[in-house]
Amino acid sequence: MGDGVYWLPLGGAGEIGMNVYLYGLGPEEDPEWLMVDCGITFGNGTVPGVDVILPEIAWIEERRHRLVGLVLTHAHEDHLGAVHHLWKRLQCPVYATPFAASVLKTKLSEAGLKNKVPLTEIPLSGAFEVGPFKLQYVTMTHSIPEPNLLMIDTPHGRIAHSGDFKFDPNPVIGEPADEKTLKSFGDMGVTALVADSTNVLTEGDGESEADLLKDLTRIIGEAEGQVAVTCFATNVARLRTICAAAEATGRDVCLVGRSLHKMSGIARSHGLLDGVPGFIGEKEAGYIPEDKLLYICTGCQGEPRGALSRISNDAHRDVKLKRGALVIFSSRIIPGNELSVQRIQNALVRHGMKVLTWRDAHVHVSGHPARGELKKLYDLLRPDILVPMHGESIHLREQAQWALDCGVPESLVAENGNMVRLAPNGPAIVDEVPVGRWGLDGQRAIAFDGDVIKGRNRVIFNxxxxxxxxxxxxxxxxxxxxxxxxxxxxxxxxxxxxxxxxxxxxxxxxxxxxxxxxxxxxxxxxxxxxxxxxxxxxxxxxxxxxxxxxx
CATH class of the missing domain: 3.10.20.580 (Ubiquitin-like (UB roll))
Incomplete structure (x- = not known):
């Protein structure tokens, strides 16, 4: 077998979340591997006792002597949230830009791995080498600081891994996408683009985060009593937008949820919340007039241990929402979490509160590319091949067809476990490897098809x-x-x-x-x-x- 460059998703292709992608370089039977991202997904209540789900990495663990490194594109949980759980099984160097490195350091410290993981910070737009892979970060825009497209230069062609992105000319945090660098790579030639498919079902271009501020300010300003907003803790751009709306309407902000406190602390240390007033503590919030306070809560995906879940059940120690309170869900529902979110929304409504979602009002904009933004990336990079990632089956197939409609010569759909030869000789699925999921059960990972889960299910049903x-x-x-x-x-x-x-x-x-x-x-x-x-x-x-x- 000849040398080639390969792409192998262990998670994130055929699902939204738990992104783990491998790029191989060398002979098909034994290439060197580069891992890009290592994320989690969240449980949806279907597996008893499991709130966090990890990818099965046994296949690459058996070949870790050929794993040259792990490169992180950004700091969202579905891209780096599994690193501190799985690094002992990988034992490889890790590379990230400064913000993602700070988030990871916090997680590693909590996991007892402080100073034990070889973590290299790469500057924004930095070029670096990992084993035989020549890499460069390209600045993009997303809902978290420092999202990166990763350009991978190989003897068989240049591969662009988009990461999570959107094109936002006026981002709330960070810089706009580096279109000049993207075009320059397109001029040099891009063999394959592996691209985010999450929002491909949306026509046109996505909205700017800056456009959200006006409507959130109006909605919050019209509220007469308590207001709570729930969003992803890692959505630093949204956190800043909500804080700006609160300040414009004369409300102090109280963060509710451990992950929000951690993320806001890291964001402040990087200067990303400069100008945002300090937050009110949960106990102190009870002494502030209801029309002068805004809560920002974790739990937008219905997580049982999220702050909003406890608030909706009147089980939170310090935060109590009253009849008539306005609760804004400033997020979309990740597929699979619908019932969990609806459970919380129903509980809130049952207690006399008003719930607003993106279906009711302009309270959310996506951090992922709509069709128009995908076409823009195709036009800038002009790849020979499009391989969709970061989406369920319907999203992958839709983007594969959209790329062809936009003039990309070839596209290929592959899902978790499919090993794809990207070059030479055109794209093809050449092998299949075992993949799966593990549940984080307390401080250990357990197999979904193992005795623990089987036993719990038997007890639940019988x-x-x-x-x-x-x-x-x-x-x-x-x-x-x-x-x-x-x-x-x-x-x-x-x-x-x-x-x-x-x-x-x-x-x-x-x-x-x-x-x-x-x-x-x-x-x-x-x-x-x-x-x-x-x-x-x-x-x-x-x-x-x-x-x-x-x-």
Whole structure:
């Protein structure tokens, strides 16, 4: 097999979030690999106990001796949020621009990895080399500081990895996209563009963040009482916009949610909130008149532990919203989070609050490129090949067709696990590798198809029963068996416990004498008998545990 340049998504292609992309250079059977981004996605309540989802990286972990580095395009959670969880398995150098590096350093410190990860800060528009890859950051615009397109120069052609971007001539933070540099690369020739597909279903051009300020100011100014706005904690541009609207309407700002406090602190340290007044503490906010205060809350995606979720259930220690309060959702819903967000919105409305979303008023603009902005990037770079990323299947296929309609010669759709040869000899899927998801369960990562999740699901759907059986030296019952249950019976069905205890005793008494000293035989007999009681009575087969005690 000859040398080539390859693209392999482990996450982010066929889904929105959890972006992990590999670029390979060398012989197909054993190229050197560069990882671009390593992000998370958030749970949507379908997997019990899991709020954060990590990519399965076993394939590249097995080849980490060929992994030359990890390059981050920007600081959003779906692009760098998995680094501190997975770096010990990767053991490679990390590269980022200053803001993303600051965000990552905070996460690494909290994970006990301070000064243990080789992290190199690259200046904006900086050129650098990682292994055989010659790289350059190109400044773009997004909803977070320092978003970058990554230009990858290889012997087989130049590859542009767009990262998350939009074209905004008047950004609230940072500089406009560096169109001059993009055009210069287009003049030199771009073999392939791997591009953000999130907003491809939107016609025309996206809106500027600056255009949002006027309408948010009007909406907040018309509110007579409490106002709360929820958005992504990492959307620093939106944070600044909301703060400007609050100041214009005579309201102080109170941040609610740990991630907002962390991100605002990092943003201030980089001068991105210069001119924004200091924030009010949650306890202090209770002493400020309601029409002089604005809350900015985490939880716009319905996260169970987000501040807004707790507020909607009247479970927040310090922040209480009253009937008539205005709650603004300054974000779109990530696909898969619809039910979680609707649950919170319904709870707020049920308590007499008014909810505003992007469907009701101009309270959000996207940080991703609409069709017109994608065409602009195609025109600047003039790639030979378009490969869509960062989107669900419908987004990938739509952008692949849109690129052809705009005059890009070739496009190819690949999803997680598809290894694509970008050059030479045109684009083609040449291999498939195993991919998957792991859930962050406390301080460990667990497999979605592993015993922990399977066990939890069984308990959720069928309940559980624990039987304690005490036997004497001869294997006879030394006391009546005891049965306790979780998630199985109502208060008025306690008689089933007595029936289950009797069934357990009967099962022990029916075990052949030759088997009474065999714990497995006795335990299995008890499980069958007790499970039968609940199956016959309520139609459920609970997860069973038998504790056998011999005295």
């Amino acid at each position: 309940g559980s029963a624990l039987v304690t059986v005490v036997l004497d030296a001869k294997g006879h019952l030394a006391a009546e068996p005891q049965v306790s249950v979780q998630g199985l019976i109502e208060a008025g069905e306690r008689d089933l416990l007595e029936e289950a205890c009797a069934a357990a005793a009967g099962a022990v008494n029916e075990v052949p004498r030759s088997c009474l000293k065999n714990d497995d035989e006795v335990g299995d007999a008890v499980k069958v008998a007790v499970r039968r009681v609940f199956r016959n009575a309520i139609g459920k087969k609970p997860t069973m545990q038998v504790h056998l005690v011999r005295i």
